[in-house]
Amino acid sequence: MDVAALRALFPALEGQLYFNFAGVAPTSTRVAAAARAFLDDLVQNGIRNEAGWERSAEATRSAAARIVGAKPGEIAFVRNTSHGLGLVAEGLPWREGDEVAVCTALEYPSNVYPWLHLADRGVKVREVAPRDGGVAVEAVAAACTPRTKLVAVSSAQYATGVPTDLRALGAWCRAHDVLLCVDGIQTVGCVPVDVKAAGVHFLAADSHKWMMGVPGVGFLFVDEAVLPRLRPVLVGWKSTTDAWNFDRAHFELRTDAAKLEEGSPSYALVAGMGAALELLLEVGVEGIAARVAGHVERLVTGLGRLGCEVTPAHAPRVGIVTFVPREGSAKVLHERLVAAGASVSLRRGRIRSLLVPEHRRGDRPPALALVAENQ
Secondary structure, three states, X not given: OOHHHHHOOOHHHHOOEEOOOOOOXXXXXXXXXXXXXXXXXHHHHHHHHHHHHHHHHHHHHHHHHHHHOOOHHHEEEEOOHHHHHHHHHHHOOOOXXXXXXXXXXXXXXXXXXXXXXXXXXXXXXXXXXXXXOEOOHHHHHHHOOOOEEEEXXXXXXXXXXXXXXXXXXXXXXXXXXXXXXXXXXXXXXXXXOOHHHHOOOEEEEEOOOOOOOOOOOEEEEEOOOOHHHOOOOOOOHHHEOOOXXXXXXXXXXXXXXXXXXXXXXXXXXXXXXXXXXXXXXXXOHHHHHHHHHHHHHHHHHHHHHOOOEEEOOOOOOOOEEXXXXXXXXXHHHHHHHHHOOEEOEEEOOXXXXXXXXXXXXXXXXXXXXXXXXXX
């Protein structure tokens, strides 16, 4: 892994201490070039290369499938994670009295509101109790009843960084005939994700975090076994089996996940996401995960020496570490860190830090020194 060469693809890392991949990650020059190539082609050639746009989009679909261990036919392009989760929530054949289990106290709103929105269809949300900042299988089991049809969970909690044991939860869901829907945005690209091995039925993720793509485009995985049960919320010409025949009305829905795509995608953004995914696959997500783990442990150790309260308090950890200072206000410290050139987030009263860059240009002090100086 040529770290210097890879860092050179991300100019944003040159001017700041970047710890904010769980918010919006910087993107690479490769991603920008891919999106720009589509726009340049459109400017110069109009529709002439439309078949090439489609081939590029299908290459992106295949890359998305590879990154989560799925088949291309199980991948649909979406605008963002909220869009993907909404397609699942609105597309399943609910009956009055059905239940969804979700930890509303922890989950990002995108993984809460779609389920609460089902109340007028008679679907009830079962509250999963948080445990140590995360969602445990035992807590899910305690919340569920025979009427529970789906468990919704994040692969890692946005505010605490605590990962979910998806394999254990998937095994429980299979044993109890419950669907598993995952907000995967905080792990896809950061750690290996295998939806098949974990028994995940649905996974949605936007590209602008750990995939290091662009906002406004992502993908939804739908396991082929449950695809027939998911009704498209919107349909259009692209949802059908004879999409490119415009001279007749032949309404027959596709049988793969692309039935959820009602019309032309945002080719520029899809191309950008494709370039981001190809870079991840080129480097290798396993190697990325190992490097991230090393950075996280350095950060946890350093914060602990400064007397900060750190979450997750113990392994396993993914890319997210949150903390509060030994004394003083997290909000004030956050403001001072940002003013000093560190890109961090404040979530639920805790500073959320991610990764530890090992090289920066200029004379900015190390991030941990900034914390120590401002406590």
